[in-house]
Amino acid sequence: MLALLVRRVIGLVLTLLAAAVVVFVVMEVLPGDPAAVMLGVQATPETLAALRTELGLDRPAPVRFATWIIDLLQGDLGISYTYRVPVAGLIAERLTITVPLALLSIALSTAIALPLGILAAARHDRPADAGIMVFSQIGVAVPNFWFALLLVLLFSVTLGWLPSGGFPGWQAGIGAAFAALALPAISLALPQAAILARVTRSAVLDALGEDYVRTARAKGLTRAATLRRHVLRNALIPVVTIMGLQFSFLLAGAIIIENVFYLPGLGRLVFQAIAQRDLIVVRDIVLLLAAMVIFINFAVDVLYTLIDPRLRGQRT
Amino acid sequence: MKFPRAAAIMQRPALAAGATITLLLAMVALVSLVWTPYPYTDMNIAMRLQPPSARHWLGTDQFGRDILSMLMAGSRNSFAVGFVAVGIGLGIGVALGTTAAVRGGIVDDVVMRLADFTFAFPAVLSAIMITAWLGPGAVNAIIAIGIFNIPVFARLSRGSALQVLSRDFILAARAAGKGMARITVEHVLPNIAGILVVQATIQFALAILAEAGLAYLGLGTQPPNPSWGRMLNEAQTFMHRSPWLAIFPGAAIALAVLGFNLLGDGLRDLIDPKLRRARS
Numbered sequence: 244m245l246a247l248l249v250r251r252v253i254g255l256v257l258t259l260l261a262a263a264v265v266v267f268v269v270m271e272v273l274p275g276d277p278a279a280v281m282l283g284v285q286a287t288p289e290t291l292a293a294l295r296t297e298l299g300l301d302r303p304a305p306v307r308f309a310t311w312i313i314d315l316l317q318g319d320l321g322i323s324y325t326y327r328v329p330v331a332g333l334i335a336e337r338l339t340i341t342v343p344l345a346l347l348s349i350a351l352s353t354a355i356a357l358p359l360g361i362l363a364a365a366r367h368d369r370p371a372d373a374g375i376m377v378f379s380q381i382g383v384a385v386p387n388f389w390f391a392l393l394l395v396l397l398f399s400v401t402l403g404w405l406p407s408g409g410f411p412g413w414q415a416g417i418g419a420a421f422a423a424l425a426l427p428a429i430s431l432a433l434p435q436a437a438i439l440a441r442v443t444r445s446a447v448l449d450a451l452g453e454d455y456v457r458t459a460r461a462k463g464l465t466r467a468a469t470l471r472r473h474v475l476r477n478a479l480i481p482v483v484t485i486m487g488l489q490f491s492f493l494l495a496g497a498i499i500i501e502n503v504f505y506l507p508g509l510g511r512l513v514f515q516a517i518a519q520r521d522l523i524v525v526r527d528i529v530l531l532l533a534a535m536v537i538f539i540n541f542a543v544d545v546l547y548t549l550i551d552p553r554l555r556g557q558r559t
Numbered sequence: 560m561k562f563p564r565a566a567a568i569m570q571r572p573a574l575a576a577g578a579t580i581t582l583l584l585a586m587v588a589l590v591s592l593v594w595t596p597y598p599y600t601d602m603n604i605a606m607r608l609q610p611p612s613a614r615h616w617l618g619t620d621q622f623g624r625d626i627l628s629m630l631m632a633g634s635r636n637s638f639a640v641g642f643v644a645v646g647i648g649l650g651i652g653v654a655l656g657t658t659a660a661v662r663g664g665i666v667d668d669v670v671m672r673l674a675d676f677t678f679a680f681p682a683v684l685s686a687i688m689i690t691a692w693l694g695p696g697a698v699n700a701i702i703a704i705g706i707f708n709i710p711v712f713a714r715l716s717r718g719s720a721l722q723v724l725s726r727d728f729i730l731a732a733r734a735a736g737k738g739m740a741r742i743t744v745e746h747v748l749p750n751i752a753g754i755l756v757v758q759a760t761i762q763f764a765l766a767i768l769a770e771a772g773l774a775y776l777g778l779g780t781q782p783p784n785p786s787w788g789r790m791l792n793e794a795q796t797f798m799h800r801s802p803w804l805a806i807f808p809g810a811a812i813a814l815a816v817l818g819f820n821l822l823g824d825g826l827r828d829l830i831d832p833k834l835r836r837a838r839s
Contacts, residue, residue, distance in 0.1 A: 258676070261676060262676075262680075265676070265680075269688075280692075380573075380817060380820060380821065381813070381817065383816070383820060384764070384813045384814075384816040384817035384820060385809075385813045385816075386768055386771055386772065386775075386788075386791075386809060386812050386813065386816075388772065388775050388791065389791060389805070389808075389809030389812060389813065390809075392791065392794070392795060392798060392805045392809065393805070393806070393809070395798075396798060396802050396805065400798075400799050400802075494684070495683035495684050496683070498683060498684060498687065498776075499683065499772050499775065499776060502776060503795070513684065513687075514687065514776065517687060517688060525688070529680070529684065529685075529688065532680075532684055533680050536678075536680070
């Protein structure tokens with residue numbers, strides 16, 4: 244188990260390093276001088292030269308890469324060109340919105356999808372199953388930003404129950420903050436729940452067809468007890484995989500949803516940074532998001548082995 | 560690969576629904592090339608923000624443009640994005656995937672690690688970056704979406720090609736003196752075509768969704784060409800007064816995605832009966 248973990252951690256570090264190289268190279272090969280891109284067409288040669296020195300563009304690429312990585316490891320993400328504040332602080336501030344939003348969405352989608360998926364499998368080929376599958380097909384097809392607009396129309400414009408956008412800040416109280424995050428979280432959770440419900444259903448159906456289920460039933464266990472004791476644990480593996488994969492969709496979805504609701508989170512920050520050509524912020528956030536996805540995949544891999552002891556032998 | 564007969568399609572309601580929706584939308588896109596109720600660029604400020612009526616079936620927008628005409632013209636855009644983005648992914652991805660399967664060794668390792676790696680970058684984020692640098696527009700959005708289809712097809716075609724390559728008829732073909740390139744074209748590709756068509760249908764739906772998302776952010780198709788995603792963006796300002804502006808374009812996107820997804824799922828069940836048994 245320990246050897247497997249060590250191998251996984253080495254793989255994780257190498258993947259993170261490769262991600263950093265890719266992000267750096269993409270910034271290098273993009274057409275145009277980054278300083279000129281950031282300053283726009285009205286830049287004078289003097290301001291251009293000053294910014295090039297500030298960004299370290301007058302040094303060779305490998306030196307800049309090494310400096311960037313060393314600074315990153317020390318928690319120094321550089322200074323945002325637009326906001327003139329340290330990028331680390333900027334990102335930390337925005338994460339106080341994006342992380343709760345993502346967690347809320349995952350919690351919501353899991354709370355909706357698992358019971359629905361299990362119910363559909365347990366009521367296989369009956370109306371409840373068909374109904375849940377129709378919900379799933381529609382949930383996957385509906386763009387989350389359109390669903391967000393419909394939620395605003397219903398809960399903000401018509402009923403006036405929840406705010407249509409903006410974020411009052413956590414200092415305004417947990418209630419007000421969660422009220423602002425409720426509609427964005429529901430919009431992000433719907434497509435994820437639709438996919439997760441399908442995966443849960445087919446994983447439970449697969450497990451139900453296994454020999455050990457027949458044995459358990461032959462031993463006299465009730466259908467519900469078999470489902471609880473034998474089926475769910477085995478069905479969890481594909482479900483956890485998809486939940487891990489969904490995290491990257493969630494981060495990407497947050498970029499659009501935070502724009503719909505004018506939430507000052509990480510997604511809106513990266514979108515604005517791209518629009519304002521704040522390359523330092525863009526570079527750091529892209530690497531951060533990629534690193535988050537890589538970490539989640541790593542965690543899913545480790546979780547596999549915890550859920551299914553059979554995999555430990557196979558992978559070492 | 561055998562293509563399904565019409566009768567087999569009609570026996571499966573989901574597949575039939577998917578095929579019908581897709582065909583109808585394709586026809587709408589084709590008809591919009593020669594006819595729309597009103598020219599979709601025609602502005603008429605006197606008729607702005609009209610609710611649905613006999614004259615304007617789906618109402619008008621803030622410039623008095625006919626929503627139905629814009630939706631019809633927008634369907635062209637969605638189809639074009641789907642075709643080209645999936646075409647890029649299919650063309651490059653299948654070439655890489657089959658090469659990896661046939662050559663094996665380091666070529667296989669490099670291609671697959673690259674494919675795995677691409678998944679670490681959230682596609683929408685990378686698409687936003689690409690369009691932000693290359694400039695917003697339909698072509699750049701298509702390229703950005705197409706790039707992220709490449710690893711999907713590379714992995715799928717590698718896996719499927721490896722299965723085909725282990726079959727006896729490949730050994731027979733090699734014994735008959737055929738080279739690997741010829742075997743790939745004559746034996747591997749025809750045998751994996753079915754699963755590729757299914758995946759292409761599903762990626763088509765995802766491409767429509769992705770383009771709508773980029774257009775909503777202002778990075779996709781630019782005015783005056785209509786796009787469903789941008790119509791939603793413009794609707795947001797006026798939807799308190801005129802909710803239909805936000806309802807119809809979103810419904811069009813959802814319908815198109817639903818149609819292609821149903822078609823893809825249905826075709827997969829039809830082509831691979833083993834999978835159908837496992838799922839039912």
